[in-house]
Amino acid sequence: MYSEFIKNVFLKRVVLVLLTLVTMVSFSFISYTLIRSNLHVLQSKNDLQQLIKKDVFMGNDRTSSDQIDYILNEKNLNRSNKKAQKLFNYIDHNYDYSSSWLDQIDIPNGYRNIEIYTINSNFFKFYPLNVKKGRLFSKSDYIGNKKEIPVIVGAGLRKVKLGSTFKDLNQPVGKKETYKVIGILKENTRLPSVYMLDGSYMLNKTIFRPLTDKDKKHINADQLTRMYQDLLIYNTSKNKVSKLSKTIRKENLGNVKFYSIKENIKFFYLTYNSRALLYLVLSLVMLIIFIVLFLWNIWKSLSESRQEIAIRISLGLRKYHLYIITFLYQLLLTIFSFIPVTIYAVRNSYVLATDSFDDQTQIILSSPLPKIELISLILSFLILLVIGTFSSMLIIYKFNKSPLTLRMGSDS
Incomplete structure (x- = not known):
């Protein structure tokens, strides 16, 4: 009817x-x-609550492509690397910071050009990611005494098992490294961005490795310039981050502006x-x-x-x-x-x-x-x-x- x-x-x-x-x-x-x-x-x-609640400043990299070419030019590279190490030491000793930079690596089972984040020990304070298997990095993982570098992988790398190891060339350093999987992220784990709150970076096919004490002694210009974007500086003032911006420009290692998270939002x-x-x-x-x-x-x-x-x-x-x-x-x-x-x-x-x-x-x-x-x-x-x-x-x-x-x- x-x-x-x-x-x-x-x-x-x-x-x-x-x-x-x-x-x-x-x-x-x-x-x-x-x-x-x-x-x-x-x-x-x-x-982003951990970033919003605290007085955190975020780096916005405005370095031009011409500047990058000059910094990484073969003729200037040795000098740039020495200046980069000096600048990084200055940041490491004078600021509370959270840093990360991206590289690409190939791993077994057909995974090519996978993005790998190198993160320092404060990264998870502001981006509290969760694992479904294994664990996050501990303090000892950032010391870097182990032959195998611990890594955390995204859930999308299904063929990479907990406890497995693989080798790949660390391109900025020019050395082969051995990685051991200590944790697997939950599916659809996201990395939020203050620049696009209506989107995010999905981490299902991403790897995280710790920035170790050994790594800190060999920071080069390529790594430093890729660290600028989203570099977090906290427990500081506007004047101190402005001073850091001026120092970077003075050393001719780029152009970085720092804004508070609230300003970015x-x-x-x-x-x-x-x-x-x-x-x-x-x-x-x-x-x-x-x-x-x-x-x-x-x-x-x-x-x-x-x-x-x-x-x-x-x-x-x-x-x-x-x-x-x-x-x-x-x-x-x-x-x-x-x-x-x-x-x-x-x-x-x-x-x-x-x-x-x-x-x-x-x-x-x-x-x-x-x-x-x-x-x-x-x-x-x-x-x-x-x-x-x-x-x-x-x-x-x-x-x-x-x-x-x-x-x-x-x-x-």
Whole structure:
């Protein structure tokens, strides 16, 4: 009874129904994107609490490519390396800091160009990552007395087992190193960024190694310049980090500005708020158009079918059945409108999970959709369903208040 009523009453105007679906699909895409983006921002701010609570300054590397070429030029390299070691010693002895830099290594089982972070002992104070197997680095791991350098690997490197070892060339140093896996990160572990709170770096195909005391004695210009970006300085003042910036420029080893985490987040919101507002306005416009088209179609369909509805009532249809039928119609349209955005979300997550995508942003699908994507889909679906249902129920209430008369024939 319900499906036949929907087909013969609500779906008579095919063009109007299709236009309604188009606006619903548009709303679903925009609202999904907006909700997902905001959830990522909230999660990133939560992940960055250790940085936000403390008076932490973050390095923003503004060294030009010409400067890098000059610093690392073969003619200047020996001098640059000596100056880099001196500058690093200055930072190490005069500042509380958290540092990291990236290299790429090849490891057994076909994993090539895997990013490896070299991190100092304060890194996990501000980025509290979790392991599902093994452990994080201990104080002794940063001393560096062991022949095998302990490493922590991402969950995406599935063929690399806990306790296994592998060798690779440490390119900046020019020596082969032996690594031993002491920990495996949880799936989809993220490294938040103050520059893009609505995104993050996925660590499923990433390796972490400690910056040991031995490493500190052989810091070179290449490593130092890659350490500048996101270098964290804490327990200090604005004047002291300004002094560090001047020292770096004076030594002709780059150009680094330091900003507090709160300043960086403010910079992010300057562009993010306007973008989010645009999405919000577009979603509201699509929602209003949908409601107008949807309610107009329901009212016109019911009004033009009054005689047919009166007959159905005489045959046993009850007025409360109209509420159920309208809700089912709204639910059907909402489900159909969310098929494209669901396909998009699943496909996008699948692409991120493949090796053809940038290793830095790998996502392992332990479920059909990662948590934030799934929550975003559900929330945007419920918003559309609830608003459509509430407004359509008002139309049915108004329609049921008007009397229905059953004409048995025409006057002669």
